[in-house]
Amino acid sequence: MHDLDLTSLRLFVAVCETRNIARAAEQHHIVPSAISKRIAQLEAVVGNVLVERQRRGVVPTGAGEILLEHARAMLAGADRVARDMSAYGKGIKGQVRVLASVSSIAEFLPDDIAGFMQMPAHRDIRVDIEETLSRDLVRSIREGLAPVGVCWDAADLEGLQTRAYRNDHLAIVAHPSHPIARRKRCDFEETLEYDHVGLPASTAVHTMLARAAAIIGKPISYRAVVSTFEASLRCVRANLGIAVVPREVADPVAPAHGLKTVPLTDKWARRRFAICFHDEARLSPAARLLVAHLAGVSAAESAQARGRAAG
Structure with a gap:
């Protein structure tokens, strides 16, 4: 197979997303016949028909769907190369792309990375953060699409090298009129008789709570499913249900909204996060510095926790 042409791939993606060759051509300021020729050339290269013209528009075939997924990844990689080279030309001497789970970004990772970048020795290093699901994060690290990831350590990290990162503690956030709000702490089983506000x-x-509920043998009744912790707190404020949220997210904002935070007593409610990467020896110098900094933050946090426990 000959090398795939990025311009042709970009036009192919545009056709698949718009479902219309003329519209894709308009977006890219070329004539429709040029796109048709590019797609025909792609089909000759891969040896498969990639699109079909139907009444509802142009749709990818089965082979087209496979190429579409790879094309998006290749174009994203090419865009990162262009961005990184541009940053280097502006004086940035190192760049690290970090994939991170929703919880780590909502809680502490941005502040820790900001602390890293504010150090004089790191002033020429740029760190880009991208939020993603833990399962996609791990796959991307394995496939070499990003050098460093931060996620819950219960994710399938087999085959990756890891360093311990921070901890958090899941809690129930409840409207002050809710029965759970009168508790100082509770276990997850007690919450299953009430409506919940959940994440996707x-x-x-969601996976953790579903597993816990299955072990208990009771279902979780979701009255609302939202995409962020912030949205779940808004639903709780509207008294639509209770939500399981990290205390580190809830404690700074819940009192201002009149909400109550009730820590969960279950062992699994205390979560640990991990920094993961494929091979430390293959990390760039900038990425190794960042990993060392984040791991050092974790070690300092653990030492402080031990000191509070001893006191």
């Missing part, structure tokens, strides 16, 4: 099924928190 693809998230690590």
